[in-house]
Amino acid sequence: MKSGSNLERVIRSGKPAITAELGPPMSASPDDVIRKAKMLKGFCDAANITDCQTAVVRMSSIAAAAITHSQGLEPIMQMTCRDRNRIAMQADLLGAAALGIRNCLCIAGDHQKFGAAGKLKGHPGAKNVYDVDTIQLVGILKKMRDEGLQQGGDTIDAPPKFFIGASWTPFGDPMDFRPYNLKKKVDAGADFIQTQGVYDMDLFKTQMEKARNLGILDRTAILAGIIVPKSAAMLAYLDASVPGVTVPRQLIDRMNKAKETASGDKQKAKQLQEEEGIRITVELIHQALEIPGVKGVHIQAIEGEALIERITKEAGLYPRPEI
């Protein structure tokens, strides 16, 4: 075992792994984290604790991960390259490991100008760091864990034992380069990969086939990203505006049909679309798990932690394995 984390144990057992997402609050109170952790506990194997997503200040991922851990839910601490240099990153990694955190997902992080595009103000005037990139951060974690060495070469008395993760956008531009991009992450030391939300399973299959041909899939665990759709409008938005997300027309049509069944009753339309969204999610989970090399799913229910219990149960993935 590299880290001994629950996620690593489930993946090693060969059973499909489930990860979910827990977004830290824009608050100094632990209550939200505790509430969400209670909703997710028992219905996923580990939960991603996002690191100031969309470059908006929220409770730090390390603190929220420690709170989550204290609630008996295993955290996957996300760490972006945007806000810390290699000194701060490694210091935080040592601290996180000391607090009992065993999974870390390395990501570039949304650019600080990106946050300003939404409803929140964010900090578009901030100075970003990007001392190292994602692939280099993965390598730093591996070197710390396996060699007991800091990036600069100094030794670490008790190396941090992390299960190392990275993200992958299989349909990002340029799509033919993405399998190689994945290979670099795996070569650098990524033990698991969570993908951007996948709706087009045929296209995903072809990208996974390319990854398999590069000899990557026996060296890492791919967790297919599933974003729980809530409405036809959300699917259309994801398709049109979110980088690397492609939604087949047929899924948008299904949601529209659910909406139309409500014949103008807004409340009912919302409810029917959400129900259809759950059905779509369960189907996508099953389709993803059929694809060779997919070792689990990463379910993103945006501000919908309560849905994870139902989805896991309806997908026949409950109870979660205890290994």
Added chain:
Amino acid sequence: MIVGKQKPISEIWDMIKDFKKIIVFGCNTCVAVCHAGGSKEAEILASLLRIKALQEGVDMTVESGACERQCEPEFIQQHLEALKAHDLVLSIGCGAGVNLLSAYTGNTPVFPGLNTEFYGAVQQAGHFIEVCGGCGNCILHLTGGICPIVRCSKSLLNGPCGGTNNGKCEINSEQDCAWCLIIERMKQLDKLEQLFAIQPPKDWSRGTYGGPREVIVEHIAADEKNSVGSTKERKS
């Protein structure tokens, strides 16, 4: 070239309004090419400031002048007497020019009339783009002549992030994704496989993060040191 952009008149006015005898001083190299700080722009800015002074009822004289390169002592030497006769030099050279002029003008302060933007190139007439990060450790041979340090919003060295959308960057739908450009260029050069190698963490100490930098051309610097009145001696 170093690309500059003139500061807004309101900002310049706030900076200079308490001075009586001002000279707007341009530089006829980089910042003249980008239409921001050459002798022509110095004349125009001086006129605008004279009008502003009239409007505001402030008693002030504003002259203009320029030299070939504000960043070289030999080019500013002949102007020093005239510059020192003013109580403010408003330089519209780049920051390097302001720094060097400041070291030579004694009791006369030198203020910046433009913002030094970046090391850039001409995209088309009147359109300049940032293309070099001046990182002190060039890797353009590995990236098809496209600098990921400044042309990628995240300075990524190992490929594109997940924010690429139709070949554009997540920060702006008009901004090309540098890594899409790099990948296309490397395909064209039939060298795509060079991008499969992992680039290790960069040594940023060779750039601006390692403290102020100097470049010493040994054989020339040695000659200069032996002659009387070298730059360093004058500064100390």
